Amino acid sequence: MSDASDLVLDVKNLKTVFFTNSGLFKAVDDVSFHVRRGETLAIVGESGCGKSVTALSLMRLVPDPPGRIVGGSVTLEGTDLLALDDAKMRAIRGNRISMIFQEPMTSLNPVMRIGDQIVEAVRLHRNLPVREANGIAVEMLRLVRIPEAARRAREYPHQLSGGMRQRAMIAMALACRPALLIADEPTTALDVTIQAQILALILDLQKELGTGLVLITHDLGVVAQTAQRVIVMYAGKKVEEATVEALFAAPKHPYTRGLMASIPAVPASGVAAQARLNEIPGTVPSLVRLPKGCAFAPRCKLVVKRCQEEYPPLQDWGGGHLAACWRAAEVAEEVA
Amino acid sequence: MFAYLVRRLFLMLVTLFGISIVIFFLLRIVPGNIVDILFAAAGYVDPADKANLEKELGIDQPLVVQYLHWIGGFLRGDFGYSYVSEKPALQEILPRIPITARLAGLALLFSASIGIPLGVISAVKQGTKLDYALRVVSLSGLSLPSFWLGLLILTASVAMFGQMPIFNPNPQTWLEAFATYAVPAAAVGFRSAALTMRITRSSMLEVLRQDYIRTARAKGASDAAVNYQHALKNAILPVITVIGIEAAFLIGGLIVTETVFNIPGVARFLVEAIRWRDYPIVQNLVMFIAVVVVFANFTVDMLYAVFDPRIRYTD
Numbered sequence: 001m002s003d004a005s006d007l008v009l010d011v012k013n014l015k016t017v018f019f020t021n022s023g024l025f026k027a028v029d030d031v032s033f034h035v036r037r038g039e040t041l042a043i044v045g046e047s048g049c050g051k052s053v054t055a056l057s058l059m060r061l062v063p064d065p066p067g068r069i070v071g072g073s074v075t076l077e078g079t080d081l082l083a084l085d086d087a088k089m090r091a092i093r094g095n096r097i098s099m100i101f102q103e104p105m106t107s108l109n110p111v112m113r114i115g116d117q118i119v120e121a122v123r124l125h126r127n128l129p130v131r132e133a134n135g136i137a138v139e140m141l142r143l144v145r146i147p148e149a150a151r152r153a154r155e156y157p158h159q160l161s162g163g164m165r166q167r168a169m170i171a172m173a174l175a176c177r178p179a180l181l182i183a184d185e186p187t188t189a190l191d192v193t194i195q196a197q198i199l200a201l202i203l204d205l206q207k208e209l210g211t212g213l214v215l216i217t218h219d220l221g222v223v224a225q226t227a228q229r230v231i232v233m234y235a236g237k238k239v240e241e242a243t244v245e246a247l248f249a250a251p252k253h254p255y256t257r258g259l260m261a262s263i264p265a266v267p268a269s270g271v272a273a274q275a276r277l278n279e280i281p282g283t284v285p286s287l288v289r290l291p292k293g294c295a296f297a298p299r300c301k302l303v304v305k306r307c308q309e310e311y312p313p314l315q316d317w318g319g320g321h322l323a324a325c326w327r328a329a330e331v332a333e334e335v336a
Numbered sequence: 337m338f339a340y341l342v343r344r345l346f347l348m349l350v351t352l353f354g355i356s357i358v359i360f361f362l363l364r365i366v367p368g369n370i371v372d373i374l375f376a377a378a379g380y381v382d383p384a385d386k387a388n389l390e391k392e393l394g395i396d397q398p399l400v401v402q403y404l405h406w407i408g409g410f411l412r413g414d415f416g417y418s419y420v421s422e423k424p425a426l427q428e429i430l431p432r433i434p435i436t437a438r439l440a441g442l443a444l445l446f447s448a449s450i451g452i453p454l455g456v457i458s459a460v461k462q463g464t465k466l467d468y469a470l471r472v473v474s475l476s477g478l479s480l481p482s483f484w485l486g487l488l489i490l491t492a493s494v495a496m497f498g499q500m501p502i503f504n505p506n507p508q509t510w511l512e513a514f515a516t517y518a519v520p521a522a523a524v525g526f527r528s529a530a531l532t533m534r535i536t537r538s539s540m541l542e543v544l545r546q547d548y549i550r551t552a553r554a555k556g557a558s559d560a561a562v563n564y565q566h567a568l569k570n571a572i573l574p575v576i577t578v579i580g581i582e583a584a585f586l587i588g589g590l591i592v593t594e595t596v597f598n599i600p601g602v603a604r605f606l607v608e609a610i611r612w613r614d615y616p617i618v619q620n621l622v623m624f625i626a627v628v629v630v631f632a633n634f635t636v637d638m639l640y641a642v643f644d645p646r647i648r649y650t651d
Contacts, residue, residue, distance in 0.1 A: 061553055094556035101554075106547040111569050111644055121555040156645040172555070
């Protein structure tokens with residue numbers, strides 16, 4: 001464990017709820033985690049598990065109404081973001097903490113030049129003349145390895161490919177050298193070959209700039225390649241947290257195990273090409289009608305009576321490996 | 337681009353040609369001509385006198401000949417003479433154009449400068465009391481005919497100030513000119529403002545849901561910057577279309593408004609000319625209005641390319 005000054009982001013007991021016609025649901029329920037300088041934390045889970053809402057909560061960009069952060073704290077470089085007024089939060093957004101989104105095709109303003117969009121990000125936080133900000137924009141485009149950066153800066157988003165647009169998004173997000181970058185499934189919408197390039201780029205820049213990174217993904221392959229630590233979310237709650245090595249070596253939560261088992265194996269020698277892909281049976285429960293006990297119980301192979309009655313607390317299995325499961329010991333055994 | 341412009345120009349000419357045919361024959365379908373009207377008041381008249389006058393004005397000839405005569409003159413810049421005043425049609429029409437143009441321009445200015453900001457506010461404050469209030473006001477704007485609104489304004493000003501706003505043909509200062517045109521322009525522009533507001537609102541609501549709006553917020557942009565710089569610039573296209581169409585509809589509204597407020601513009605003049613079956617005035621005036629409308633549409637199309645870089649006119 002390192003000292004507190006090294007801590008870029010410290011999230012404690014974050015709770016974000018949505019008020020909908022069908023009732024109140026807890027999209028993020030009592031989630032805590034931290035990110036150190038230059039570290040990559042992956043947040044993993046299925047669609048609808050609360051990953052993206054967690055990310056938007058950190059940025060305080062949860063659409064309100066219907067959503068609202070109702071509890072906890074988000075401390076970025078010693079400042080509790082949830083306590084700031086709107087103007088102070090705007091000064092931090094895009095400056096100390098920034099975000100890249102899943103959809104590069106729709107995340108850039110179609111009627112603004114790429115360069116101008118980066119210039120805007122720079123000038124919102126730094127008192128620079130347009131000319132200088134322009135220089136920074138071109139420099140950033142060069143940094144994300146866009147060829148002919150100066151020319152591209154004068155182009156509109158529709159003139160760029162998906163991969164180029166995501167590079168431009170990254171350039172925009174990093175233009176003010178933030179302490180923390182949140183990447184919400186940054187490669188999901190891209191071709192596989194481009195995915196690898198974009199991931200490598202994010203990691204390179206992270207190393208170069210010393211940025212903390214929260215990488216949101218449902219792809220465990222990406223996690224293994226990139227992150228130092230992982231949290232696994234299910235139905236709005238953190239169900240497991242561990243270093244990448246510990247998680248892949250011995251997952252403690254049956255949900256994590258299910259996710260790992262679902263990674264398709266390359267049909268090499270010995271594996272039939274027609275072999276059925278593994279899946280976790282059932283679907284993520286509706287957050288409005290969560291079961292009384294563990295939310296994963298209805299889909300869990302190891303379920304016992306206690307799982308359906310009491311929600312399991314997060315338990316430390318050593319070395320910061322946390323898991324919320326009554327039968328974590330048995331899960332570990334099964335893997336071993 | 338050049339070929340596109342040439343094609344557009346050609347299509348505009350075809351449109352205007354069609355309009356010239358429609359207006360010419362519609363006018364001839366209306367029962368009676370100026371000679372009938374003049375002689376109707378006089379009681380018994382010699383049919384020979386009537387025939388002479390018709391011959392003099394050239395309205396005894398076959399319609400096709402009359403049409404060719406008019407359109408030939410029109411193309412050469414010869415617009416004929418008014419049957420009523422016997423002055424050249426151009427001399428009658430031209431001095432009235434600036435009056436109507438100012439009125440129409442001011443009405444459009446009102447509709448854009450009031451309708452667009454209110455539409456943005458209404459969209460941003462969607463579902464609030466302010467939004468509902470604005471929508472009710474805009475609904476009233478759509479449902480109040482401009483002539484009735486004009487009469488209401490006149491009645492109200494008599495009731496409140498004991499006098500009506502009287503048209504001042506020679507305003508000395510900008511302020512006087514504004515005061516002269518503002519009230520009738522507001523009466524006719526209220527409807528356009530209401531329509532503009534509603535279109536702006538729905539277009540903004542659509543845009544505010546887009547991912548790039550979230551991106552703008554994530555950069556740390558203020559609400560005003562997000563709403564006006566990012567959202568409005570994307571939402572403006574349908575608004576421009578509506579304002580362009582409204583510019584054409586405005587002529588219809590102006591006819592009654594100029595009459596109600598007793599303003600000597602082309603719109604009221606057109607009504608008088610129709611009443612007298614003053615063919616040269618009506619035909620040329622309608623053609624003039626048609627040219628304005630066709631060019632307004634063309635301008636709107638060109639503006640698309642200015643506001644949306646994805647739109648480029650190519651050959």
